[in-house]
Amino acid sequence: MGDIAAKGAHELFQGIVQGSRPHLSRAISHVENGARGAAELLSHAYKARKGALITGITGSPGVGKSTLVDGIVRELRKAGHTVGVLAVDPSSPFTGGAILGDRVRMGQGHALDEGVFFRSLATRGHLGGLSRHTGDVIALLDAFGFDHIVVETVGAGQSEVDIMRYAHTVVVVLAPGLGDDMQAIKAGILEIGDIFCVNKADLPGAERTRRDIEMMLDMKEPAGWRPPVTQAIAVNGQGLPELVSEIFRHQSYLVASDTLKEKNRWSYKAVLEEYLRLLTVGKVLELASRDGGLDAALDDLMQGKAGPMEVALKLLQKYWA
Amino acid sequence: MSGKIRVLVGKPGLDGHDRGAKVIARAYRDAGMEVIYTGLHRTPEELARMAVEEDVDVVALSILSGAHGTLIPRFIDCFKKEKATQDLDVLILAGGIIPEEDIPALKEAGVDEVFGPGTSTETIVEFTRSHLKRPVA
Incomplete structure (x- = not known):
């Protein structure tokens, strides 16, 4: 340490x-x-903190998040904004090691730009698509003074939705050919998009994917913001100006509708919850594994002497004073 | 809570062969380290900026093009400038096709060790672990 x-x-x-x-x-x-x-x-x-606008980019592995982030940074710079980027990749559940490869897509254009800061984070065992300290690292970037902070999640499956707690605007990135309209009405990641972006729009099926998402959105009760569905070909920058102007539009909407404050409060709650967990659960686990209390509790469970709730309460009483 | 050893695996210059770099990256990963891979064709300036922003404990540069004598000292200069210090606390390793007679000059420029073809990944990982220049944060 x-x-x-x-x-x-x-x-x-x-x-x-x-x-x-x-x-x-x-x-x-x-x-x-x-x-x-x-x-x-x-x-x-x-x-x-200075109040940077925070955009989250999420989507399945391989849909082109990193390439899209590179394009978004380029557009934000063109508009004169400074940008801090956080890119999260998974840690190995076996060794705790990680390969953080999001830099590979970072273009030469702003690799040396003073207005851009890029940091790779590993999940270090944290679930939900981000690293445990994402909220804190955002606060550091915000104190440094970037106008925009862009957070790229790990390649997300269906329920890695933590990003919605930390970002003002969530862009869900999709690619053609990854599922039909049934996937589109499931709960989870597709519910959290403020903006959808169908990337690799030059591939067959892009229009179909766009329509599936529009249909899903049609089924929702209209209330306030209707998420736009954009298309992009991130490798050649096509559709990026449109995507970034939708991000700006959403952020103006948040300010105008006074929901920005609400979102900030919610994201502070996420940070607070994280610390409460760390200080309680983290502390109990640490103390109990140090003196064998955890092993004893597991023995009780294995031998059917007590139920998990009962055992957990005992641990809490013993170690959390 | 414990820190992780962070390593930048970099490919400087006009050299399109990164199988070796990927094998090393994988070995570091399997040793529990966090590896930031830079991708191909990075300039010394870009690599220096990346090493600073990622706050790595180790920089491992793979180079097979023969331009090590120019690119690696240039990287070290840029890195010192970016970090605003003459006294780097980061372990700097080089690997690839580097002739014996070039090694003293690289070490003079600030490279801590040079690994040639055939070096086992265990050797590299072990060397890295035991030669870190600062306690892991």
């Missing part, structure tokens, strides 16, 4: 405020690793 003494946290934060990239990236590592001093660093960062 790393150790940033009180002075270290303060110094890192000062670096962030002054726009130092090495300080920002070091701070992200400390937060990810739960280093001592990270709590203080985050207190500074959360207080210094």
